[in-house]
Amino acid sequence: MARPGFSPDDHTFMDHALRLGRRGLGLTWPNPSVGCVLVRNGAIVGRGLTQPGGRPHGETTAIAHAGAAARGSTAYVTLEPCSHYGRTAPCSDALARAGIVRVVCAIGDPDPRVRGRGFTMLRAYGIGVDVGLGEEEAGLDHRGHFTRVRLGRPFVQLKMALSADGFVAASGGARTAITGPRANDRVHLMRAMADAIMVGIGTVLADDPMLTCRLPGMEHRSPVRVVVDSRLRLPLASRLVATARDVPTWVLGTVGAPPDAERALRAAGCEVMLVRRLDDGTLDLGAALRLIGVRGITRVLAEGGPRLAAGLIGSGLADEIVLARSPDPLGTGVPAFSAPLPDRYRLAATEPAGRDIIETYRQET
Numbered sequence: 001m002a003r004p005g006f007s008p009d010d011h012t013f014m015d016h017a018l019r020l021g022r023r024g025l026g027l028t029w030p031n032p033s034v035g036c037v038l039v040r041n042g043a044i045v046g047r048g049l050t051q052p053g054g055r056p057h058g059e060t061t062a063i064a065h066a067g068a069a070a071r072g073s074t075a076y077v078t079l080e081p082c083s084h085y086g087r088t089a090p091c092s093d094a095l096a097r098a099g100i101v102r103v104v105c106a107i108g109d110p111d112p113r114v115r116g117r118g119f120t121m122l123r124a125y126g127i128g129v130d131v132g133l134g135e136e137e138a139g140l141d142h143r144g145h146f147t148r149v150r151l152g153r154p155f156v157q158l159k160m161a162l163s164a165d166g167f168v169a170a171s172g173g174a175r176t177a178i179t180g181p182r183a184n185d186r187v188h189l190m191r192a193m194a195d196a197i198m199v200g201i202g203t204v205l206a207d208d209p210m211l212t213c214r215l216p217g218m219e220h221r222s223p224v225r226v227v228v229d230s231r232l233r234l235p236l237a238s239r240l241v242a243t244a245r246d247v248p249t250w251v252l253g254t255v256g257a258p259p260d261a262e263r264a265l266r267a268a269g270c271e272v273m274l275v276r277r278l279d280d281g282t283l284d285l286g287a288a289l290r291l292i293g294v295r296g297i298t299r300v301l302a303e304g305g306p307r308l309a310a311g312l313i314g315s316g317l318a319d320e321i322v323l324a325r326s327p328d329p330l331g332t333g334v335p336a337f338s339a340p341l342p343d344r345y346r347l348a349a350t351e352p353a354g355r356d357i358i359e360t361y362r363q364e365t
């Protein structure tokens with residue numbers, strides 16, 4: 001929808017910047033993935049996005065790409081340019097030095113080191129600043145960063161594949177293909193756009209999964225693998241442990257877990273982190289998420305199974321639930337949910353993926 005105060009060109013170039021920014025999701029943690037397009041006389045003269053590992057930022061990448069052509073241009077940027085001095089000078093400074101005359105920005109950055117100061121700094125340099133174009137899309141794209149800044153934990157997207165009759169696996173829990181290739185590709189893309197992928201130990205014991213991104217050409221985008229495993233039962237012979245030196249593998253146990261198991265997992269290349277148990281004896285998932293948030297993770301894709309899903313939903317930690325629904329019943333098996341989704345989840349999108357349907361539910365905040 002056209003936003004008043006912005007021209008059709010503004011919309012086009014902001015869309016471009018948003019698409020650029022999305023490409024870096026999953027690669028730039030602990031920083032947000034920011035897209036930036038520099039436009040002069042109606043033509044794009046520079047494009048950039050935050051680089052893997054979070055630096056350089058999108059604005060400085062676009063300025064470097066444009067070179068001298070940046071002077072006199074408008075910058076379309078998907079997040080408020082930073083204003084704080086870290087390892088490098090702030091992007092607001094870099095935009096001014098490059099001779100940018102106007103900045104069109106999608107959304108402010110709630111990071112306490114920025115929070116409006118980026119805009120103030122740009123205006124102080126005499127740069128025109130217009131904020132709010134593409135705000136909704138940018139708000140979704142930057143959910144990881146925003147959730148980590150506001151709540152001190154990553155954004156959690158919970159994904160499950162369900163048979164038509166609501167089962168996630170055949171009876172006995174054997175690995176079961178529920179959805180078809182199109183839906184499975186979507187899941188691998190979701191993995192690529194996540195900083196970390198999380199499963200409970202039950203899934204590892206049942207399926208021995210790899211939890212990597214296996215889309216052709218995107219194998220390098222496999223996220224950190226996180227196993228929620230109170231008693232450190234993760235088998236040393238599992239495929240996760242066997243590949244832990246190639247793909248980071250973090251095991252979240254509870255304080256008091258067997259030290260021998262901890263030592264063996266560390267020796268095999270896993271990282272082990274211990275959190276407390278809650279009064280009901282379960283591992284404190286909120287504390288676990290805050291711990292990996294401190295390590296820089298902003299976006300978690302939780303791929304079940306049902307116990308982990310129930311734990312995340314029950315503690316209000318599943319921000320978004322993605323259900324890949326098959327049209328085929330299993331007849332019997334492991335049920336996905338023991339209760340309907342709480343009312344606070346609203347269906348936000350439904351889309352076909354081959355014969356399957358992908359539903360996205362968002363938690364109201």
Ligand SMILES: NC(=O)c1ccc[n+]([C@@H]2O[C@H](COP(=O)([O-])OP(=O)(O)OC[C@H]3O[C@@H](n4cnc5c(N)ncnc54)[C@H](OP(=O)(O)O)[C@@H]3O)[C@@H](O)[C@H]2O)c1
Pocket residue numbers: 159160161162167168169172173174175176178199200201202203204206207228229230231233282283284285303304305306307308309310311312334
């Ligand atoms: N269709 C799908 O999308 C899908 C996805 C994944 C799995 N599955 C299927 O699901 C089945 C496994 O189900 P599951 O429920 O046992 O697997 P799970 O949810 O992956 O693992 C559950 C285990 O995680 C550990 N855990 C630690 N802290 C927890 C907490 N706070 N809340 C919940 N769990 C916690 C518990 O073991 P400890 O007490 O030892 O820590 C618990 O038994 C398999 O058949 C698998 O194939 C299907």
